[in-house]
Structure formats: structure tokens, C-alpha cells
Amino acid sequence: MNGKVVVITGGTSGIGQVAAEALAAQGARVVLVARDKARGEATLKRLKPGQAHSLYIADLASIGATRALAAQIAAAEPRIDVLINNAGALFNSRRLSPDGLELTFALNHMAYFVLTEGLLDRLKATPGARVVSTASRAHQGSRLDFEDLQAAKSYSGFEVYGRSKLANILFTRELARRLAGSGVVANCLHPGFVATRFGDQSGGMLQRLMPLAKLMAVTPKAGADTIIHLASSPEVESQTGLYFYKRMPVAPSAEAQDDAAAARLWAESERLAAQAG
Numbered sequence: 001m002n003g004k005v006v007v008i009t010g011g012t013s014g015i016g017q018v019a020a021e022a023l024a025a026q027g028a029r030v031v032l033v034a035r036d037k038a039r040g041e042a043t044l045k046r047l048k049p050g051q052a053h054s055l056y057i058a059d060l061a062s063i064g065a066t067r068a069l070a071a072q073i074a075a076a077e078p079r080i081d082v083l084i085n086n087a088g089a090l091f092n093s094r095r096l097s098p099d100g101l102e103l104t105f106a107l108n109h110m111a112y113f114v115l116t117e118g119l120l121d122r123l124k125a126t127p128g129a130r131v132v133s134t135a136s137r138a139h140q141g142s143r144l145d146f147e148d149l150q151a152a153k154s155y156s157g158f159e160v161y162g163r164s165k166l167a168n169i170l171f172t173r174e175l176a177r178r179l180a181g182s183g184v185v186a187n188c189l190h191p192g193f194v195a196t197r198f199g200d201q202s203g204g205m206l207q208r209l210m211p212l213a214k215l216m217a218v219t220p221k222a223g224a225d226t227i228i229h230l231a232s233s234p235e236v237e238s239q240t241g242l243y244f245y246k247r248m249p250v251a252p253s254a255e256a257q258d259d260a261a262a263a264r265l266w267a268e269s270e271r272l273a274a275q276a277g
């Protein structure tokens with residue numbers, strides 16, 4: 001990864017932090033996105049020095065902040081070899097983002113969409129560029145309800161989280177389709193069930209059960225492995241539009257292979273992003 005630039009969200013904790021450290025250790029220069037300056041600076045200190053890593057602060061639940069972030073990074077970075085969309089969360093009760101969107105949808109899906117769109121020119125200008133998005137097996141059993149994407153009619157933290165992870169896979173499919181022939185590849189992954197800080201701030205029963213559930217989870221190092229593989233391995237340089245688990249492409253649910261839903265989600269995301277100003 002010597003000489004390569006990796007932009008990563010959610011790099012201040014869990015699997016994102018392990019991936020940022022590993023890619024820096026391989027020689028990449030890391031552009032770290034954090035919502036909290038102190039946590040961002042603490043992670044920067046863990047990265048192998050010598051490559052002028054940089055830190056940007058943004059609340060990725062805000063479309064305006066994510067768009068401004070993308071513009072700042074694009075202005076500073078003539079090349080972007082890898083964009084890793086990874087920040088995400090699950091919320092036990094329904095909350096709204098600064099734009100009035102349901103918070104899980106805003107953070108887990110819209111941030112991936114807006115940041116990728118904002119960095120697309122830089123990715124296209126970089127030979128062999130890659131977009132890697134962290135999805136989840138939690139998408140299994142989910143279906144997008146285009147009449148209620150903001151879960152205003154009914155809310156369950158698990159269900160809404162599952163739909164946001166389905167959105168990550170549909171986003172990757174449509175992105176890969178749109179990028180065909182551009183030289184940029186886009187893939188997503190399930191990291192496994194991983195003992196990170198995930199769920200610790202969800203609230204409710206989930207937050208109380210998490211410490212027990214995590215006894216069965218794999219380590220952040222194991223969870224980050226497929227992210228690192230997709231970001232850096234020559235083996236996957238020409239694979240695109242796929243969903244990986246343990247370094248292998250696997251079939252996601254039938255709903256996650258629905259190209260009409262992928263195109264509709266893209267159009268709806270564009271509309272919501274434009275509406276946010």
C-alpha cells in the first residue's frame with residue numbers, strides 16, 4: 001500500500017480502527033474521519049508514523065456535514081486509492097438525524113452514499129481505486145419499504161438496522177454498475193459478529209444484552225480481515241459489485257440482488273441528498 005491513500009470512516013473504534021492500523025502498517029497514508037476530535041487523535045497516534053496521516057471531524061449522520069467533509073477531502077487529496085465506508089450504529093428507539101431522516105438510515109446508508117458521491121471524481125482519477133463498504137449478514141430477512149424508508153410507521157432497532165445493511169449491499173451493486181468501465185471497483189462485506197463497541201450506545205435491552213452476546217463474537221482483528229483484504233489485495237482488484245464474507249464472495253439475500261430496488265434506492269438517496277441542500 002506504499003504511496004496509496006485510504007479514506008476511512010468509523011476508524012476510531014472496532015473493525016475500522018484495526019483496518020486503519022493494518023493499512024497504515026502496509027504503507028498507506030490514512031485519511032481518518034472521526035466524529036470526535038479526541039478519539040480521532042487517539043487513533044492517529046496508533047497509526048504507523050511517517051506517512052502524514054490526516055484527520056477530519058464530521059458527524060456522518062448529517063448530509064451537509066458529510067458533503068462538506070467530502071469537499072474538504074477532495075480539495076486536499078488529488079488521488080484516493082481506497083474509500084472505506086464503515087461507520088455505523090444501531091439505535092434501540094427511533095431518532096432523527098439533523099436532516100429529519102431516521103438516524104440509522106442517515107448514518108448507515110446516506111453517509112455512504114453522500115461521501116462516495118463527493119469523492120467519486122478523485123476515485124475515478126486514481127488507477128485501480130476501490131470502494132469498500134461494511135454491510136452485514138443482518139440484512140438477511142429484510143426488505144426495503146419505499147413507502148416508509150424513514151420507519152415512521154413502525155420502528156424496531158434490529159429491523160431498521162437490517163434494512164440499512166441491505167441498503168449497503170444494494171448501494172454497492174448499483175455503484176458497481178454505474179462505475180463499470182471506469183476502473184473503480186466497489187464491494188461490500190459482512191465482518192462476522194465482532195466484539196467491538198457496536199451496540200454499547202444503542203440503548204434499551206440490546207445495550208444490556210450486548211456484553212453477554214459478545215462472549216460469542218470474534219475479535220476486531222478477525223472482523224477487520226475482509227475489509228483489509230478488499231482494500232489491499234491484488235486478488236480482488238478486478239472484482240466488483242460483490243458481497244464478501246471471510247475473504248470470499250458469497251450470495252446475499254434475494255432482496256439484496258434486486259437490481260430494480262438498487263436503482264430505486266439510488267434515485268431516492270439522490271432526492272433526499274438534494275433535499276438536504
Ligand SMILES: NC(=O)c1ccc[n+]([C@@H]2O[C@H](COP(=O)([O-])OP(=O)(O)OC[C@H]3O[C@@H](n4cnc5c(N)ncnc54)[C@H](OP(=O)(O)O)[C@@H]3O)[C@@H](O)[C@H]2O)c1
Pocket residue numbers: 009010011012013014015016033034035036039058059060061086087088089107134135136137190191192193194195196197198199
Ligand atoms: N460488530 C459487529 O458484530 C458487526 C457486524 C456486522 C456489521 N458491522 C458493521 O461494522 C461497522 C463498524 O462497526 P464496529 O463493529 O466496528 O462498531 P464500533 O466499534 O461501534 O465502531 C463504530 C464506528 O462508527 C463511528 N461513528 C458512529 N456514529 C458516527 C457518526 N455519527 N459520525 C461519524 N462516525 C460515527 C464510531 O465513532 P466513535 O469512535 O466516535 O464512537 C466508530 O468509529 C458498522 O457499519 C457496523 O454496522 C458490525
